[in-house]
Amino acid sequence: MIYSPELRGKPLAVRQKTLVVTCNYEARGLGVKKATTVKEAKETCPQLVLVNGEDLTKYREMSYKVTALLEEFTPLVERLGLDENFVDVTEMVEKRLEERKKDGFSQISVSGHVYGNQTVNLHDLTHIRLAAGSQIAAEMRESVHCRLGLTGCAGIASNKLLSKLVSGAFRPNQQTVLLPESWHGLIASLEHIRKLPGVGYKTAQRLAALGLTTVCDLQMCSAAVLERELGVSAARHLQKVSRGEDDAPVTPSGPPQSLSDEDSFRKCSSEAEVKKKVGELIGSLLDRLYKDGRKPHTIKLTLRQVSRGLSRKGRQCPIPSHVVQRIGTGDSSIQTQLVAIVMKLFHKMINVKVPFHLTLLSVCFSNLKAPPASTKQSIGFYLTRPAPSHSNKLVQKTEDVDAEHTPPEGRVGACEVSPGENGSTTEMLPKTPEFFEFPLRLLPAGIDYDVFNQLPREIKEEILSSQKGERNTAASVWSQSSFASREEQSDQAPDPTSQTPRHSGSSQNICSLVPSDIVSPSGPSSPSVLRPAPRCLGPQHRSLEATASTPASELTCATFKSLPLAQPQFRQACVPELLEQTDEGSSHDGDQKGGSKCVLPSSVDAKMFSELPAAIQKELLMEWESREPISKLRVAVTPSKLRTKKTGGRPSPRQSNSLLRYFKPA
């Protein structure tokens, strides 16, 4: 939608091969369902517009922008797939309540729906917390809408499970709070056990074999029976889930732990074909690794054979250190070397002297580590040449790494973990690569990697140093909140039965933010002008759903779900309008193609601005356009401890940067 606004209002589906993987509300209204075949979907809805969604690059990039934006509010953001995030807003809520204690919380009210239409008791501190959480969720949704042009739902509740379940109660682009008294009604509204998070097809089958098909069945089932079938751990977990209990913390996701690429096909039965396909997969992965900035130390090949049905098998091995070193340097031989390694793995699984028939190949890089400082590349590399395109098989000669170079200290948020409240661990997390190897997702929201890489060094440094020391927040055990994701639930939640709330721990505030679907419905489509983002848009143009839910005695937040469709074009498309919309400061004639007027903020040095690359000019205009409404939403995060379950932990958050400073007249 963002890329192709002319499609707005039309039934649209995203396909991968022969499958419809998702569709917009217009398509759903005409009977199209997810996970059906393209053929069926076309029969159901002949006017259905199909777009190819096999390449996830744009979705992934937009997805990380949403996560990064939410991380500006708090670092406690956990990703769930590409379009959902849990956000623990407990601390934010506490801070807000502290600030408003004086006036008796008179400004606190619920934003959005209350699940089951339950009455909010503003004398009940738990209700007040959840209400505050809902206001925060609304601000997050607004920010995502303004800055990224996405709409979505959110659910606010006291744990991740409930916030996720309640986030889909009202859709699209709405949010719902779950008060503790209504948890049972929400759980009971799930018509089938399969709707419980964590219960997939296989588990549902096993449970059905025990005669369990509803959540109520699960609640009533004897622990012994369940444990015999699923094992103690899974059984206990499942029974807790069936009671709305979830004590899992919101664990900041950080960058992905692995990067993989796969392709499925009808038939691949020769070694040469395999080698070719593997080369393509590795090529695109090298591009992603390059942007990521980390280096993989393990590689894995997975394949699917017709003879073995749908099951896959794989082999992995460490990547030799001399090969690791060359990854990301633009070394043109690296692809060949990696293909050779993967082909060895292939031969471990397949005897090529016997006919074989593959239907899928997947390559996965894992054990990703930040490169040692000595492998840094010179800044000239980034300023003078485009990133090597391995997938296009361009041969790029890389300059040699500058072994002497030392990264600027603390530039990008080397994240240091101080002892927890209990005095436990002190762990030094790895520092991120240097600024010119800046991982995409560590950039401030709203700044594109490619554009960033074109910036002069001083500006890069300023952007990065302005983030220094801004992150690191404690996830206190007793208070967490999350934003949950969208759910495949009916548009209207059934009337819940009020029950005694279940507590899973101490108070938590969790928001899940789930960017909603592809496009927005009602807006008139403008033919030649792409509709830009944020505050230029009325609510009718895009949809953003945010939900907040509160379980038992805690505060939880909501989930955002969105379906990012293409971003770059969106940004570019924004520019023409933004040029006319900027209302602050003096104006200068822009040198944009078409001679459109460009109005710059008064503090900007027009000459310096005009000397910047066009892409950067556009980026800055976007930034200025979005700055004002954003700033008032930003919530300060108290520096503190950050607990992560993952090894790497991550340096931190982004903050919009004051690029404006660079354009002040001397």
Added chain:
DNA sequence: GTGGTGTAG
């Protein structure tokens, strides 16, 4: 660490 399975979006 490795390999397989299950889940989720």
Added chain:
DNA sequence: GGTTCTACACCAC
């Protein structure tokens, strides 16, 4: 209940 592209968690070894 097999269909796509990822990513991750868990379990056994």
